Amino acid sequence: MAPRKGQQIFQATLELLATRGYEGLTVEGVAERSGVNKTTIYRWWPSKAALLAAALVETDLLAMETPDTGSLRKDLEALVHGMIALLTQPPAADVAVAALGAAVHHPELATAAQHFFADRLARETAVFDRARRRGELRDTADPMLIMDLLAGAVWLRVVFRGLPLDDDFAAAAVAAVLDGVA
């Protein structure tokens, strides 16, 4: 749900976040940059945290396509490639890393990060439902755990270790989780 010009508002919100940080993000700044009246923005979102939460989930910039390749392995590899792009390719990476980093420090933003990941998991559910129907998953397998392992590994390698991801990373990470390393 968004007013007319929703995408412009979201884009202005995320650009300000990426360039000025969460402290520098203001509804006034978003209004100026998007050409939408401040009171209109406040009518839809009562705070900058609420605006940012909506922007993260609804912006075209971070839009996620749910893969449907016919195999769980290829679907998961496609999802990992998507996460790598999200965290390494500007302008999406500037926004995603700034937003997720800020969520660590600002409790009112934590909800935005939670919505973002919940929304992603809801979209990823189709991958796991199809995999179950094809008999590609153990009955006990937990989709949230699988996505946390894969997305967490990308975050840790890119953001915390600061190491480049080679072309094989997605296939290796998915193979570890699907096939096991033991």
Added chain:
Amino acid sequence: MAPRKGQQIFQATLELLATRGYEGLTVEGVAERSGVNKTTIYRWWPSKAALLAAALVETDLLAMETPDTGSLRKDLEALVHGMIALLTQPPAADVAVAALGAAVHHPELATAAQHFFADRLARETAVFDRARRRGELRDTADPMLIMDLLAGAVWLRVVFRGLPLDDDFAAAAVAAVLDGVA
């Protein structure tokens, strides 16, 4: 390597980081809190980023014991329990989350996070060496990837999803990676 009173200096550094954020961390503040002369601190570490990098790796507060239970599964579960404690139990969690969150925004701090994770991986290597000798790991298994999957999942679940970790999380995450979910 550290001067006398090294642990007091590190503790003061990490307390200031946790309470005031990276912006509020100053060598002057550390000197005052630890009772060590500012010039002494500067003689060892040329910047607050260098001081923080040393503190993260050398402080007793975040010290890591390398488990040696006799099985890779139990060793990895112990490591995951250690990561969960690191990210959820104060005062270590306040420090670890503040430092890792700040590393996202401050390029000069990224090196501190990289040292922290490289130091951990060096300590974890013994676990994988023993597992290989016992025949518990595939030849192709990559210790860094395994630790990134596990540590990343803890970070994502605790910090980004904001969800509590139940007692079974460590066992479930380790089982997924060792045995595979397919």
